[in-house]
Amino acid sequence: MKCSEFLNELTNYLDGALDARTKSELDDHLAWCHNCYVVCDTTRKTIEIYRGSELYELPEDLRTRLRSAIMSKCTAHKKSDPPR
């Protein structure tokens, strides 16, 4: 297996979306190709870091304000266009 072929399957490999035979071919490649091993390992870490990063959390006070604004607009909409 060439490195480019490995890279093409990297997303399926990381997502566990491969059949057993293809996965085993990729495992074999990783066992001897250090560059692909590093790319695979650091890509996995990239995903984990972003998944746990808590970027853009919604503060509780803003959340309450937004929800209240949404619900009052919904109520206004219902009054102007009541369900038949």
Next chain:
Amino acid sequence: MSTIQPNIEQPVSEEMQLVRRAKRGDDQAFEELVRRYDRNVFRIAQHITQNREDAEDVVQEAFLKAYRNLEKFQEQSKFYTWLVRIAVNEALMKLRRRKPERTVSLDEDVKTEDDSLPREVADWSPNPEQNYSQGELREILTRTIQGLPSGFRTVFVLRDVEGLSTEETAQALDLSIPAVKSRLLRARLQLRERLSRFFQKKASGDVASGDGDQ
């Protein structure tokens, strides 16, 4: 640091019961749907618009649109996937309004082949994120993901940050499954490449500072 767990693991039937109650005019049921998904919609909106006020508007507009169009929701997908689709469209509209000089779409900058091939293969230090303060790390992660083309960024956020499946991401973005997979691969590889500037081991065993690499 706790892990973001998207609110999508609830049994479908429970979500669908809320949707059906809301369709019958039960606003408390709709409010419960807002509570379940407002954080997710806000994150997605801010990742796309990169602007907090726009993201707040998107949260309001997406839920209001969902409320008004609830009758049209055919229950063929999860309510959350349908809601994300509305939110993504609202967010892209905001982006277009703010940057009218640029055509913004999910097809933007989708080049082929070599743009994502790894050039940087130095290994990272163990737990590299621990070498930065929370504020520094946040800055690095924000700047890095903001540098991705919006078509890649959106797929990465839905799939890897919010935890939608490949199929749900395809539904939400109206893309084919191969298109989602291809964009996800490139997004992941580009982020990895850019983060390597900050996280790679130095030859001496020290941690890269990231300075001077920008």
